Amino acid sequence: xxxxxxxxxxxxxxxxxxxxxxxxxxxxxxxxxxxxxxxxxxxxxxxxxxxxxxxxxxxxxxxxxxxxxxxxxxxxxxxxxxxxxxxxxxxxxxxxxxxxxxxxxxxxxxxxxxxxxxxxxxxxxxxxxxxxxxxxxxxxxxxxxxxxxxxxxxxxxxxxxxxxxxxxxxxxxxxxxxxxxxxxxxxxxxxxxxxxxxxxxxxxxxxxxxxxxxxxxxxxxxxxxxxxxxxxxxxxxxxxxxxxxxxxxxxxxxxxxxxxxxxxxxxxxxxxxxxxxxxxxxxxxxxxxxxxxxxxxxxxxxxxxxxxxxxxxxxxxxxxxxxxxxxxxxxxxxxxxxxxxxxxxxxxxxxxxx
Amino acid sequence: xxxxxxxxxxxxxxxxxxxxxxxxxxxxxxxxxxxxxxxxxxxxxxxxxxxxxxxxxxxxxxxxxxxxxxxxxxxxxxxxxxxxxxxxxxxxxxxxxxxxxxxxxxxxxxxxxxxxxxxxxxxxxxxxxxxxxxxxxxxxxxxxxxxxxxxxxxxxxxxxxxxxxxxxxxxxxxxxxxxxxxxxxxxxxxxxxxxxxxxxxxxxxxxxxxxxxxxxxxxxxxxxxxxxxxxxxxxxxxxxxxxxxxxxxxxxxxxxxxxxxxxxxxxxxxxxxxxxxxxxxxxxxxxxxxxxxxxxxxxxxxxxxxxxxxxxxxxxxxxxxxxxxxxxxxxxxxxxxxxxxxxxxxxxxxxxxxxxxxxxxxxxxxxxxxxxxxxxxxxxxxxxxxxxxxxxxxxxxxxxxxxxxxxxxxxxxxxxxxxxxxxxxxxxxxxxxxxxxxxxxxxxxxxxxxxxxxxxxxxxxxxxxxxxxxxxxxxxxxxxxxxxxxxxxxxxxxxxxxxxxxxxxxxxxxxxxxxxxxxxxxxxxxxxxx
Numbered sequence: 102x103x104x105x106x107x108x109x110x111x112x113x114x115x116x117x118x119x120x121x122x123x124x125x126x127x128x129x130x131x132x133x134x135x136x137x138x139x140x141x142x143x144x145x146x147x148x149x150x151x152x153x154x155x156x157x158x159x160x161x162x163x164x165x166x167x168x169x170x171x172x173x174x175x176x177x178x179x180x181x182x183x184x185x186x187x188x189x190x191x192x193x194x195x196x197x198x199x200x201x202x203x204x205x206x207x208x209x210x211x212x213x214x215x216x217x218x219x220x221x222x223x224x225x226x227x228x229x230x231x232x233x234x235x236x237x238x239x240x241x242x243x244x245x246x247x248x249x250x251x252x253x254x255x256x257x258x259x260x261x262x263x264x265x266x267x268x269x270x271x272x273x274x275x276x277x278x279x280x281x282x283x284x285x286x287x288x289x290x291x292x293x294x295x296x297x298x299x300x301x302x303x304x305x306x307x308x309x310x311x312x313x314x315x316x317x318x319x320x321x322x323x324x325x326x327x328x329x330x331x332x333x334x335x336x337x338x339x340x341x342x343x344x345x346x347x348x349x350x351x352x353x354x355x356x357x358x359x360x361x362x363x364x365x366x367x368x369x370x371x372x373x374x375x376x377x378x379x380x381x382x383x384x385x386x387x388x389x390x391x392x393x394x395x396x397x398x399x400x401x402x403x404x405x406x407x408x409x410x411x412x413x414x415x416x417x418x419x420x421x422x423x424x425x426x427x428x429x430x431x432x433x434x435x436x437x438x439x440x441x442x443x444x445x446x447x448x449x450x451x452x453x454x455x
Numbered sequence: 456x457x458x459x460x461x462x463x464x465x466x467x468x469x470x471x472x473x474x475x476x477x478x479x480x481x482x483x484x485x486x487x488x489x490x491x492x493x494x495x496x497x498x499x500x501x502x503x504x505x506x507x508x509x510x511x512x513x514x515x516x517x518x519x520x521x522x523x524x525x526x527x528x529x530x531x532x533x534x535x536x537x538x539x540x541x542x543x544x545x546x547x548x549x550x551x552x553x554x555x556x557x558x559x560x561x562x563x564x565x566x567x568x569x570x571x572x573x574x575x576x577x578x579x580x581x582x583x584x585x586x587x588x589x590x591x592x593x594x595x596x597x598x599x600x601x602x603x604x605x606x607x608x609x610x611x612x613x614x615x616x617x618x619x620x621x622x623x624x625x626x627x628x629x630x631x632x633x634x635x636x637x638x639x640x641x642x643x644x645x646x647x648x649x650x651x652x653x654x655x656x657x658x659x660x661x662x663x664x665x666x667x668x669x670x671x672x673x674x675x676x677x678x679x680x681x682x683x684x685x686x687x688x689x690x691x692x693x694x695x696x697x698x699x700x701x702x703x704x705x706x707x708x709x710x711x712x713x714x715x716x717x718x719x720x721x722x723x724x725x726x727x728x729x730x731x732x733x734x735x736x737x738x739x740x741x742x743x744x745x746x747x748x749x750x751x752x753x754x755x756x757x758x759x760x761x762x763x764x765x766x767x768x769x770x771x772x773x774x775x776x777x778x779x780x781x782x783x784x785x786x787x788x789x790x791x792x793x794x795x796x797x798x799x800x801x802x803x804x805x806x807x808x809x810x811x812x813x814x815x816x817x818x819x820x821x822x823x824x825x826x827x828x829x830x831x832x833x834x835x836x837x838x839x840x841x842x843x844x845x846x847x848x849x850x851x852x853x854x855x856x857x858x859x860x861x862x863x864x865x866x867x868x869x870x871x872x873x874x875x876x877x878x879x880x881x882x883x884x885x886x887x888x889x890x891x892x893x894x895x896x897x898x899x900x901x902x903x904x905x906x907x908x909x910x911x912x913x914x915x916x917x918x919x920x921x922x923x924x925x926x927x928x929x930x931x932x933x934x935x936x937x938x939x940x941x942x943x944x945x946x947x948x949x950x951x952x953x954x955x956x957x958x959x960x961x962x963x964x965x966x967x968x969x970x971x972x973x974x975x976x977x978x979x980x981x982x983x984x985x
Contacts, residue, residue, distance in 0.1 A: 151859075152859050153858040153859045153862075154859075157858055157862060158858055159496070160580075160581045161504045162861035162865070163504070163581065163879070163889075163904050164581040164903075165903065166901040166902070166904075167579070168579060168581055168583070169903065171579065203669060203670075204496075204669030204670070205496060205497050205498075205654050205669075215670075270700055270701075273701065277704060277708065278704045278707065278708055285704060285705050285708060285710050286696055286698075286701045286704075286705060287694065291481070291485070291694060292481075294672055295666060295674070402697050403700075405694070405695060405696045405697065405701055411670060411697075415493055415670065418856055418858065420858050
């Protein structure tokens with residue numbers, strides 16, 4: 102197999118089994134393994150040295166010493182911390198994240214239940230941020246110092262600085278309680294709970310698969326407010342960053358050259374300047390999406406949204422370490438996965454890194 | 456590409472159409488309440504000790520003895536139709552009601568009753584002490600608790616206890632009667648069905664557990680064949696809504712029938728709503744401050760007496776506690792049999808100062824007040840801090856989550872602690888054993904479940920009276936002994952008992968029949984109607 106370069110030389114395309122690809126794959130696997138070992142080790146140690154008592158999370162504060170000691174041993178806390186950690190890793194290698202104290206369910210099952218709720222919310226919020234925030238940022242940059250720029254900056258400042266908790270309550274009061282435009286807290290009205298079998302856990306998709314449009318509509322009605330609130334923050338951040346990146350590019354000489362050559366303003370902005378901010382934007386959007394996938398505890402609390410953020414936070418308060426570690430691994434996977442996706446997208450949009 | 460465009464268009468159209476008004480009312484046959492249910496960690500009655508699950512299992516399981524919603528003051532038979540107490544008071548024989556059935560359709564047998572108690576002792580989870588205090592251990596329980604025939608269960612205690620107390624303990628959650636046949640079908644590695652029963656139910660009560668999704672929802676379904684008749688509602692749903700403001704909005708909108716965790720401000724704000732009613736239920740939860748008797752200054756009786764005179768009880772109850780707590784100064788909650796309703800302490804700074812002078816600390820001293828992070832504890836702590844300052848006591852407040860605070864308390868690492876306590880079952884011994892009875896004050900004794908031990912406080916007169924009341928057969932004498940014990944602790948104990956909770960529940964006016972008794976697990980849904 103061979104292909105021509107721009108200069109016409111023939112270069113060998115590496116075969117699937119070539120040493121360089123194997124080395125690269127092994128490198129990625131090793132770095133992933135190290136990342137996860139580091140992540141779990143740090144979380145594990147922090148969990149163990151925290152002053153909160155995981156035994157009391159199970160037995161309650163009134164338990165007698167005999168019951169306390171029994172559970173202490175059952176949790177393996179009488180063993181040295183490295184033994185506890187190695188046991189956990191062994192368990193992890195078998196695909197077992199342990200059982201949560203709070204929910205009495207395997208952590209894996211909990212994650213499969215809570216994460217799709219957050220995924221649903223974070224994805225809609227991020228899409229809102231991209232499809233509204235990016236054009237807003239571009240609009241502000243090309244109109245720097247004029248009223249569209251001022252409006253975008255004010256919206257950005259508001260979205261970025263207004264507390265999500267307050268914004269959520271006000272939105273609920275106006276759009277749910279007063280105007281009756283949307284449904285209230287929760288993912289579905291109670292009478293729809295358990296009506297369709299969860300396939301993906303994302304209700305919009307499950308309802309669409311089941312062709313149950315009543316439930317689909319109800320889910321949208323519940324989702325629209327929390328996603329918009331979360332989206333306001335995302336939108337503000339993305340708009341601000343887009344504006345800043347665009348301003349930087351619009352002051353470059355190649356933009357002037359394009360204009361001098363008679364390119365239309367649309368071509369100058371979108372084909373020349375915007376293309377050059379895409380790489381930076383992908384990084385920003387990726388990181389924003391990943392942080393939303395960690396769960397937005399405040400939004401989830403206000404909207405009684407059973408997401409991963411609330412799950413991890415409650416687990417932390419209860420020192421439910423299996424759940425905390427499971428949640429940490431999910432967050433780690435999100436960040437690593439989105440980083441890898443961003444790398445792939447860089448290659449698509451930037452010829453220099455192909 | 457056109458296909459993708461069409462799909463996107465369809466999705467967008469469906470999304471826009473989806474922005475429709477929410478349903479305005481809950482179904483007529485369903486009771487929906489908004490509640491913070493994050494405390495649920497198990498549904499197994501052998502382990503349940505949390506507020507939310509306490510009330511849930513009270514509606515799923517019938518107990519051997521019960522307080523019924525129609526009369527919360529009178530102990531009556533649950534699955535027990537009648538009972539006989541032996542002359543020495545150590546053996547009680549229960550006759551089981553005929554014709555009772557579990558939700559599974561299995562009959563409720565004497566064997567189920569005996570096995571349920573044996574299971575609690577053998578699993579030895581936190582609430583097991585309620586029955587193991589009678590001398591039952593994993594080794595002897597099969598002999599001491601047994602079904603003598605199909606309809607009779609005999610229990611024998613080895614320790615000295617009043618039969619009245621034993622009968623009261625048989626109304627606690629650990630005395631829930633579990634369907635042995637069903638549970639044992641799910642036993643794994645000899646766990647007596649422990650893993651399965653954590654998230655399932657096997658009872659004969661008014662409701663059956665249909666679903667528990669942690670931090671999301673609990674659904675109960677009515678047992679149409681319940682011995683008192685079918686419940687008023689076909690379904691009861693507890694929706695997890697952690698934020699009280701969201702609970703209020705849901706209630707006012709009619710999306711829930713009841714909100715369980717509203718703050719005093721929200722209760723005040725909702726009072727004008729013609730569709731909503733507010734009910735108050737006196738609960739057994741007490742708020743108290745305790746002084747570590749091992750502290751060189753706080754260990755002096757004059758100092759704790761001074762603390763009792765410094766606290767502004769009425770000021771707090773009339774302001775920020777606004778109806779959610781009432782002043783109560785004895786260790787057994789008001790309204791219950793054996794409760795001392797006297798409130799001898801009011802704010803008296805001069806008297807407190809003279810007591811501190813007498814103890815040699817008229818110049819004041821410095822202490823730390825540990826308390827919980829959740830309301831109203833930080834607010835009460837701040838008020839107490841200001842009260843103490845008037846007598847020269849300089850206090851720092853440290854607020855901690857329960858999981859961090861309790862280890863400190865159990866290790867006696869506090870000066871003053873502001874905390875709460877509620878009875879485990881409806882007998883004054885439940886609290887007397889915690890507040891007044893510390894048989895071994897040594898650090899290595901580790902009686903960590905006992906409040907008196909946690910505060911390094913032991914008093915022979917108090918110990919003696921607590922044991923005497925515990926064992927007394929005569930009901931009248933027993934009540935008097937508990938009243939005396941409460942008076943004794945009001946003067947000599949390390950506690951400043953301040954308030955008793957008054958649970959305020961907001962409901963839609965069309966909903967009636969909800970009953971919430973003094974104890975955390977005396978909450979009943981079966982008479983609810985709309």
